[in-house]
Amino acid sequence: MTESATALTVSEIEDYLREVFPQVYENGDTWIVEAVGPMTARLRLVVSDRHLRPGGTISGPTMFTLSDLALYVAVLGQIGKKGLAVTTSLTINFLRKPSQRDLVAKCRLLKLGARLAVGEVAIYSDGENDPVAHATGTYSIPPREMR
Amino acid sequence: MTESATALTVSEIEDYLREVFPQVYENGDTWIVEAVGPMTARLRLVVSDRHLRPGGTISGPTMFTLSDLALYVAVLGQIGKKGLAVTTSLTINFLRKPSQRDLVAKCRLLKLGARLAVGEVAIYSDGENDPVAHATGTYSIPPREMR
Amino acid sequence: MTESATALTVSEIEDYLREVFPQVYENGDTWIVEAVGPMTARLRLVVSDRHLRPGGTISGPTMFTLSDLALYVAVLGQIGKKGLAVTTSLTINFLRKPSQRDLVAKCRLLKLGARLAVGEVAIYSDGENDPVAHATGTYSIPPREMR
Amino acid sequence: MTESATALTVSEIEDYLREVFPQVYENGDTWIVEAVGPMTARLRLVVSDRHLRPGGTISGPTMFTLSDLALYVAVLGQIGKKGLAVTTSLTINFLRKPSQRDLVAKCRLLKLGARLAVGEVAIYSDGENDPVAHATGTYSIPPREMR
Secondary structure, eight states, rough: OOOOOOOOSSHHHHHHHHOOOOHHHHTOOOOEEEEEETTEEEEEEOOOGGGTTTOBBBOOOHHHHHHHHHHHHHHHHHHHHSSOOOOEEEEEEEOOOSSSSEEEEEEEEEOOSSSSSEEEEEEEEOOOOSOOOEEEEEOOOOOOOOO | OOSOSSSSSSHHHHHHHHOOOOHHHHTEEEEEEEETTTTTTEEEEOOOGGGGOSSSOOHHHHHHHHHHHHHHHHHHHHGGGOOOOOOEEEEEEOOOOOOOOOOOEEEEEEEEEEEEEEEEOOOOTTOOSSSSSEEEEEEOOOOGOOO | OOOOOOOSSSSOOOOOOOOHHHHTTOOOOOEEEEETTTEEEEEEEEGGGGOOOSSOOHHHHHHHHHHHHHHHHHHHHHHGSSSEEEEEEEEEOOOOOSSSSEEEEEEEEEOSSSSSSEEEEEEEEEEEEEEEEEEEEEEEEEOGGOO | OSOOOOSHHHHHHHHHHHHHHHHTTOOEEEEEEEEEEEEEEEEEEEEEEEETTTTTEEHHHHHHHHHHHHHHHHHHHHHGGGGGOOOEEEEEEEEEEOOSSSSSEEEEEEOOSEEEEEEEEEEETTTTTOOEEEEEEEEEEOGGOOO
């Protein structure tokens, strides 16, 4: 459980995401990495009309993408660009109808092992106290010899 | 566990999806409902360049969306348009790197209760035997008085 | 999201658990409800030889039982004995090999709706900082007319 | 995806389980490995009064234990005793109230990689068609040098 500073800065991470996940940004989405710390990350999705479903809610796949990205950023902040961690599983619970506001994802890694990282993400409508979704995910970290 | 014919036909379901999930189709995605049966559904995603990540793989969010949609279609086939089932949870395991082929999702409902439906989805690269992803999801079915 | 005092006290909850889950206690297990608060609960399992597997670790089913019980206690603290909430799903991630110490489960409800409660549990080896397991679970709350 | 015969026979697996999981058997439980095949396993729990909760239902932890054991047996059937696979995550959905009959667990591995195995389990009340529970689980397989 490293408590050291992160391996990459926020802007290094954003540059890397645009390189490896161009399709995340292709719709003009504004996914912002707000902070990366030891075993943590905070992301924001600037919500626009295109995320909204009839009734004004934000789609499940959008919240899945945000969870997955937040976990990936937290792992990246710890291990750096040396290897490509891949999502192996993700469980998401949808809790409340989100407001028509930005979504803020707060991620915390629960484990960072040599081969497996596990973390949780709570997603909030910006400025509200009760989470709209909660996810736990698992990432496979490539063996050292493959990095 | 109803074994009756489905409440809606494939084309009624596709019309309804375009009405309630316009954003699913907005990128020109071709999500095809291939079949709906008692407690089952089969969907196809016609894969194009925009789903591919560097390395030729298909993104996790794309497979999440396909799983969620397949479960929704299977529920819709059973209960019809009387109420709007909402996803309450979804667990997805990513198993293999998909080929650069269409994805086929085979969904089976495990339970269709008065308030809760539970189902599983196996996703395959078209023509292959081993699943690339597997999901289980839970849907909340609105109470009769709300329909 | 109620912030009121709990519907039942710790000792009322323990009495009720012995009544409805006698088998939890039948092996002489010491499952202790340490605290119940608004949307929270803390439980302790006094670990003895019978929970240990070869190598000194604590079994997965023991940690599952503790998670399930912690979520149930948190729900019970909110809704009281009026209805019997039943577990509908539980996802558990095993993170580290537990020490040969008591297990402490810290539970927080993420949602308490009219029909569904969702919560998370982090399990720690007593006195340690990194969780040994993490669970999220869903409970179905019986309709008012059935209570 | 090996399609070869299993690495261990049913009786070799049962002997090994009694050696590594003595506590599973300590209550006089009758956990029977009925069959092991390529990527599959079938187990039976002979249900007795001690598994029953008030109302005649079988406890969640009992079904969790059966799922976990079925997945473990299926992995063991493929990789043999060379290493100790450990459960890293398990998601279980409880679908119906089980009958007061034996439980039968049918497990199928979805993936058997060098480092990770993933499988699903459907649990039935003996002789019935609709599953009472469904689980998916992930196992970490120790690196070759540790075997």
